[in-house]
Amino acid sequence: MSQPQVLTAEAVCPYQPGVDERKSAAAAAASDARAKKLSNGGVRVESFALTRKILRSGGTRQAGFMAELVNKATAKGSQPVLFQEGDVHQKQRIATARFFAPRVVTSRYRDLMNSLGDRLMEKLKTQGKADLSDLSLDMAVAVAAEIIGLTDGSLVGMSKRLNSFFTGGLKHKMTRFERMTNFISSQYNLLGFFWLDVKPAIRARRKAPKEDVISHLISQGYSDTEILTECMTYGAAGMVTTREFIVMCAWHLLERDALKAEFVATDEAGRIAILEEILRLEPVVGALYRRAAKDLSFEDNGETIHIPAGTLIDMDIRAANSDPIAAGECPFQLKPERDTKALLGSMSFGDGNHRCPGAAVALQESAIFLEKLLKIPGLHAVKPPNLGWNTLTVGYELRDAIIAVG
């Protein structure tokens, strides 16, 4: 359901109406994955205000990230937090909120982010050249692993395993043989993830619980398989997203000397404001899906919108973030000086009961990593990343982002 918009992006950008600085816009427009998902019916929502109302309404179920398929397979057990609803979900969020509390993020994880960042920058300086998407994966995996409690195996090995089952968009059309080998290798990696990463962590925490998600799940009586599913959810939600976001930010910043200089010179709050504007422009998760659990109606733009029970709702986060009512002037342009109230309107971390609990973690670790990176004398891009499309996150995948020092 595209809402009749009072303002168009063109109308609110009178002097540069055609300028679109979104690097992911063409790939988003070219992908037919969303149209396919809606081919059996459903509504599409593009307005910022209506997206927020739906996500806050509570009358829906998760229908993105293959939730409906996974729910069928795990109907009897505990579902991952992303797929839960109602009281069970609320209890889980309250119980895990302590791992994401602002005090914990700024104190407990800061040292880890700093030392990891330093180590990765040393690696880059020693090699002279690196693929930024490898460095950002190492950073994102290590930070999320600490929160989840996946700290009893090899981080390098885990990065490789996670990369292999979450990277999926660079090759759109695979032959049957490629699909089959892909399936076999992802099953192999899933087993590896369970036996080499998840199981050792469970074993260690059964003996001595720690302050992390796996210890919490054990205390709730989760089985090993349920813990594996939750770790996969955190892997996708926390590691993959942050990895892509860091590369996208570096891509924009390395092309803009003035903005790069401002980013390095300002304080962490200033750096995070710039990153939030990049995330508004280039959401890592491009669409959120819900299924109406009952008949719903909303007031929007002077209209009453009725959504019957059972309807699939496709909320276009890219469109919501560029809705002139929320973003203001020239929504397709990178303008960190944009009114900060408008920035708070970004839907890139979702909204309502499922809003991303890791938002502060992701922004802080990206700010720390990018500050260290952009301060390296002589750092430059050798080659811009290849941009592929991931149909699960409805977002970009950036690979082969070659950077060099000197």
Ligand code: HEM
């Ligand atoms: C730039 C990085 C990130 C982006 C863009 C992002 C985006 C999102 C979005 C859009 C949702 C909501 C999904 C929905 O409503 O259907 C979400 C949920 C979630 N995110 Fe993030 N995320 C990021 C980083 C992280 C990190 C670092 C963690 C943890 C280490 C994390 C953990 C989660 C979890 C557990 C959920 C599920 C929450 C729930 O369903 O109640 N995310 N994320």
